[in-house]
Amino acid sequence: MLDMVFNHTSTSHEWFRRALSGDPKYLAYYKFVDAAPDATAAKPGEPPTNWVSKFGGSAWEYVPALHKWYLHLFDVSQADLNWDNPEVRAELADVVRFWKAKGVSGFRFDVVNLISKPERLEDDFEGDGRRFYTDGPHVHEYLQELVREGGIEDMVTVGEMSSTSIENCIRYTAPRYHELTQAFSFHHLKVDYAGGDKWALAEPDIPQLRGLLRDWQEQMTAGGGWNALFWSNHDQPRPNSRFGDCSTRELWRRSSELLPVCTHPLRGTPYVYQGEELGMTNPDFTSIDQYRDVESLNYYKILQDEGATPEEAFHIVHERSRDDSRTPVQWNGSANAGFTSGTPWIGIPANHAYVNAADEMADPDSVWSFYRRIIALRKECPVVQAGDVRFLDAASDKVIAYERTLEGAASGPRRLVVACNFSSADAAALPADALDGGSVLIENCDDHRIQDGTLVLGPWCAVALAW
Numbered sequence: 008m009l010d011m012v013f014n015h016t017s018t019s020h021e022w023f024r025r026a027l028s029g030d031p032k033y034l035a036y037y038k039f040v041d042a043a044p045d046a047t048a049a050k051p052g053e054p055p056t057n058w059v060s061k062f063g064g065s066a067w068e069y070v071p072a073l074h075k076w077y078l079h080l081f082d083v084s085q086a087d088l089n090w091d092n093p094e095v096r097a098e099l100a101d102v103v104r105f106w107k108a109k110g111v112s113g114f115r116f117d118v119v120n121l122i123s124k125p126e127r128l129e130d131d132f133e134g135d136g137r138r139f140y141t142d143g144p145h146v147h148e149y150l151q152e153l154v155r156e157g158g159i160e161d162m163v164t165v166g167e168m169s170s171t172s173i174e175n176c177i178r179y180t181a182p183r184y185h186e187l188t189q190a191f192s193f194h195h196l197k198v199d200y201a202g203g204d205k206w207a208l209a210e211p212d213i214p215q216l217r218g219l220l221r222d223w224q225e226q227m228t229a230g231g232g233w234n235a236l237f238w239s240n241h242d243q244p245r246p247n248s249r250f251g252d253c254s255t256r257e258l259w260r261r262s263s264e265l266l267p268v269c270t271h272p273l274r275g276t277p278y279v280y281q282g283e284e285l286g287m288t289n290p291d292f293t294s295i296d297q298y299r300d301v302e303s304l305n306y307y308k309i310l311q312d313e314g315a316t317p318e319e320a321f322h323i324v325h326e327r328s329r330d331d332s333r334t335p336v337q338w339n340g341s342a343n344a345g346f347t348s349g350t351p352w353i354g355i356p357a358n359h360a361y362v363n364a365a366d367e368m369a370d371p372d373s374v375w376s377f378y379r380r381i382i383a384l385r386k387e388c389p390v391v392q393a394g395d396v397r398f399l400d401a402a403s404d405k406v407i408a409y410e411r412t413l414e415g416a417a418s419g420p421r422r423l424v425v426a427c428n429f430s431s432a433d434a435a436a437l438p439a440d441a442l443d444g445g446s447v448l449i450e451n452c453d454d455h456r457i458q459d460g461t462l463v464l465g466p467w468c469a470v471a472l473a474w
Contacts, residue, residue, distance in 0.1 A: 008113035008163065009106055013099050013153075014121050015085040023086050029073065036095050038078035038087045038124060042069060051076075056128050058136030063305040066136060080121060080140070082301055090122045090149050096156075103157035113163035116187070120146055120168045120175065142175045150179070150186040165189040165235050165276075173223060177230035189235045189276055195219045196243055199250075206306055206323055211250050213429045217407045221398040224274055224409075228396060234275030238266050239283055244331040248289040251467060252431045256361070259286060261467035263374045264451035267381050268469035269407055269427045272391050279378065282336050285367055286374035289331040290356045295321055297354050303328040339365035381449055384471075388419040401426065402435035402461060420473035423448065428464035436462040445472035 016023055025033035040055040046069065054067035055076055060083075067076040068083050078087040088095050103114060123143030131139060154160050164187040166179055176190040198216045201207035227234050238246035247253055251262025263286035271277045292298065295307050303324050310320035330353060337359040338345030344359035356362070367373035385391045394413035401408045408426040415421075424442060428434040439457045447470060454465025464470070 008115060008165075009111050010115045010117060011103065012117040013088065013102075014118045015079065015081060015087045018084045018086050027070065027073065032094075034073075034075075035092050036089055036098075038089050039070075039073070039075045040067075040078075040128065042074050042076055046074060047071070056136060057130045057132075058139075062302040063309050078124070080118075087124070088122070089124075091124070091126075091145070096149060096152060100153055100156035103153070103159055107157070107159060107162070111162075113165070114159065116164065116166045118169050119150065119166040119187075120171050120179070122146060123149055137170055141170045142172065147178055147184070147186060151184070154185060154187070160185060163188055165191060167191045169193065173226045173230075173232075176223075176234075177227060177232040180227075180233045181231035183231065189233050191235045191237060191240075191278075192223065195223075196238075205327060206310060208323055208326055211429070213407065214404045216429075217398065220270075220273070220407065221409075224396045224398070228274055234273070235278055236270045236273055236275040237278040237280070238270065239280040239332055240278075241280070241332055242329045244327060245287055245289045246283070247286060248331070249326075250429060253288050258431065258467055259288070260374060261451050261469075264377045265427050265429070265467050265469040267378060268425060268449065268451060268471060271381050271385060272411060272423060272425050272471060273409070274394075274396050274411075277382075277385070279382075280332065282332070282334075284375050284378040285337060285364060286362055287334070287337060288356060288358060288362065289325070290334050290354060291358075292325065292330075292354060295324065298324065298328055298330050299353050300328055300330045300333070303330055337363040339363050377451065384449060388423070389413055389416045390420055390423055394423070399424070399426075399437060401437060403428070403430075405430035405432075405434045406436045406464065408437055420448065422474040423471055425469075425471045426462065426464060427469040428467060431466045433466070434464050436464050438462075442472055445474050447471070448473040 022033050022036050026037055043052045046052045048071035051069035054065050058066040060066045060079060061081050066078060066080055068079060069076050079085050080087055090096060120142050121140055123146040124140050125144055129139065166187045168176060168179065168190050171192055176192055178184050179186050180188060180190050195216055197203065199209050199211040201209035223234055246266050247259065247262040251265065253259040253262060298304060307320050307324050310323060311317060334353055334355055335344060335346035335351055337355065340360045340363050343351050344355045344363060346355065364375065367375035370376060390411050390413040394411040397410045399408040399410055406426060406428050408424065411423040413421055424445060426436045439460050439462055442462060450470040452465065452468050454468045455470055456463055
């Protein structure tokens, strides 16, 4: 499976270089807009809209030699393509045909729901502009064309969907629409955004997390769509640091193993980001100089411009940086975690002494071994692959619980109940009488018991029962 970044290209790309030379063919490949007649390099005037880049600052960059602005929803070095141009769409279909002919069996499409921009460009006085270009006016039409002309309808295709909706993701993934096969949505990874702001810290809202998982499971199922199940990627902090407790090695292990118990048995296709299967954590950086990510460095400055102290800004970046998940894979406990004998491009957490592939692959009780067991369950249990999903009301709001059922399952259990305690204290989960006859299918610890007629889970305890 290859990653296809089709919303934008590098400004070093040959197409963009030709656009900068004034070639009209390639100017039409990007979202260029004429500047005001009196614009100069020193005083370019106001950009075409007040849209904000995902990485901070204006989403527009002025090119004095062309007397034009170009759109970059992301970094200034990432110029947005003009998907309204049929020549651009033909070029991109040719790209996927090329890789299909090479034997690639699937594609991930980066921020693909942002490709269609509105014909009319207008200021956003309610937000940062995303409401105008997210799931844009022709996005479904353009995706259908890409799939058809690229000849990839029979391949695994997953779209990264920024700020999308369930209704749109049904259209993106339900087979009857002939678009993609799976969708990454990110709403569940915003439950620790205070006021919806990524750069305002809050404790994870577990009831909100439960509600989002429930809604996406139930509504995508009803509409025939298909979820990609994930906690992390190259743009997110490490989930055990974010949603769990890594203050001790035992709680780190429990937290790292609770996460796949919560999502892998759901309806959809699980994804494991590199290092997640080892329990890799956010790095223990102590200085902004240790970060490399352009978004993090931009927001370290923006936060201070908005009134934060350097210490406050650093703390926020430490918790939110994309670099949290971009440190090298920890292969062993040696210097630089076995990644290089030279100087790594970014620092490596000190916990690589015990969080590393070599040690964990030799340990049957490691996080890595646990991931192998839970991945095997999906292959062995038809109820996980195709069963119905029903979320259960837990006694504690720190517990996420649900049931999978499949009558007439050809093999394995016909019913599963999953319960996960997202807290560092004991939590009451489910009535014991609803669990009679169930046996433990998988658990991250044996710290669970029946007390006063209720299943009680210990800190960061996760268990799946089967019938």
